Amino acid sequence: xxxxxxxxxxxxxxxxxxxxxxxxxxxxxxxxxxxxxxxxxxxxxxxxxxxxxxxxxxxxxxxxxxxxxxxxxxxxxxxxxxxxxxxxxxxxxxxxxxxxxxxxxxxxxxxxxxxxxxxxxxxxxxxxxxxxxxxxxxxxxxxxxxxxxxxxxxxxxxxxxxxxxxxxxxxxxxxxxxxxxxxxxxxxxxxxxxxxxxxxxxxxxxxxxxxxxxxxxxxxxxxxxxxxxxxxxxxxxxxxxxxxxxxxxxxxxxxxxxxxxxxxxxxxxxxxxxx
Numbered sequence: 001x002x003x004x005x006x007x008x009x010x011x012x013x014x015x016x017x018x019x020x021x022x023x024x025x026x027x028x029x030x031x032x033x034x035x036x037x038x039x040x041x042x043x044x045x046x047x048x049x050x051x052x053x054x055x056x057x058x059x060x061x062x063x064x065x066x067x068x069x070x071x072x073x074x075x076x077x078x079x080x081x082x083x084x085x086x087x088x089x090x091x092x093x094x095x096x097x098x099x100x101x102x103x104x105x106x107x108x109x110x111x112x113x114x115x116x117x118x119x120x121x122x123x124x125x126x127x128x129x130x131x132x133x134x135x136x137x138x139x140x141x142x143x144x145x146x147x148x149x150x151x152x153x154x155x156x157x158x159x160x161x162x163x164x165x166x167x168x169x170x171x172x173x174x175x176x177x178x179x180x181x182x183x184x185x186x187x188x189x190x191x192x193x194x195x196x197x198x199x200x201x202x203x204x205x206x207x208x209x210x211x212x213x214x215x216x217x218x219x220x221x222x223x224x225x226x227x228x229x230x231x232x233x234x235x236x237x238x239x240x241x242x243x244x245x246x247x248x249x250x251x252x253x254x255x256x257x258x259x260x261x262x263x264x265x266x267x268x269x270x271x272x273x274x275x
Contacts (some may be wrong), residue, residue: 005024005025007020007021007024007026008020016030031164031165032165032168035163035164035165035168035169036168036171038161039141039161039172040175042158042159042161043139043159043176045158046114046137046156046158046159047112048112048113048114048137048139048159048176049111049112049113049176050106050111050112050113050114050176050177050178051113051114051115051116051139051176051177051178052099052102052106052113052114052115052116052177052178052179052180052181052255053116053117053173053174053177053179053180053181054095054099054115054116054117054123054124054126054127054181054183055117055118055123055180055181055182055183055185055189055192055193056091056095056122056123056124056126056127056182056183056184056185056189057088057091057122057123057183057184057185057186057188057189058118058120058121058122058123058124058188059085059121059122059186060085060088060089060091060092060122060123060126060183060184060185061082061085061089061092061122062089062092062093062096062126063086063089063090063092063093066082066085066086066089069082070082087218088183088184088215088218091123091126091183091184091214091215092122092123092125092126093126094183094214094247094248095123095126095127095130095181095183095214096126096127096129096130096133097130097248098130098181098214098248098251098252099115099126099127099128099129099130099131099133099136100130100131100133100134101130101248101252102115102130102136102179102252102255102256103115103130103131103133103134103135103136104134104136105252105256106136107134107135107136113136113137113178114131114136114137114138114139114159114176115127115128115130115131115136115137115138115139116139116140116141116173116176116177117139117140117141118140118141118142118143118169118188118192119140119141119142119143119151119152119155119160119161120140120142120143120150120151120152121150121152123183123184123185124140124152125152125153125154127181128140128152128154128155129152129154131154132154132156137156137159138154138155138156138159139155139156139159139161140152140155140159140160140161141161141163141169141172141173142160142161142162142163143162143163143164143166143169144162144163144164166191170192170195170196173192173196174196174199174205177209178209178210178259178262179209179210179211179212179255179258179259180193180196180209180210180211180212181211181212181214181251181255182211182212182213182214182242183214183215184214184215184218184219193213196211197211197238197241197242200241201234201238201241208241209258209259209262210243210254210255210258210259211241211242211243212242212243212244212245212251212254212255213242213243213244213245214244214245214246214251215246216244216245216246217246219244220244225239226239
């Protein structure tokens, strides 16, 4: 049995100013509460009232970057990796373009909109980059991980937030969300997408919002959506909780029209009786 870790006091300082205590097991409740309350203060200060959230793989590279990395590369493993990533590389450019177009649309509304992502590379970078391209608030909810995840350079400094706990980060993804866009991704993207769909399906969210699942070829190959309904694991109507889109135009039109229609009766997440 490992010896119990000793927490040394910080003479003359309050316990909550002692990093050794805060980072300990005993300090976990304080860390959780900090992550629960601090982002709300940041968003309020920056006047963020609504967000459009982008999910997708941290590994995605744009086509131009894949082409650049291939030049002179003789590493077979790296060339194989780039060939696999090329299957969904267009998603990066599409995410950037969609974020920019939605950002322009949001800028004209003056309703405190921001483009929000998980803050890392890949699709997250593309979403933040698109927002930055048009001067829309660019929000990143980064998560501390041993690999892959680091803040991308297109997040506004004042809106660059770091999380330790996935479950609180997910809360903030949904708190201000008016629309979700899910691009191709792996376990993390699946986790985020299905949890959000579950919250909408079970009426834990105030009302249905537009959810776009981008690149039907990818998503229909990795998930047999129809069979979930056929086998009775979900209701047939649950397939209407989201919309497959394959072009930026299609996703943009669906999201903006849905939000326009909902605006008069929109109820914030915090007002839902089930939360």
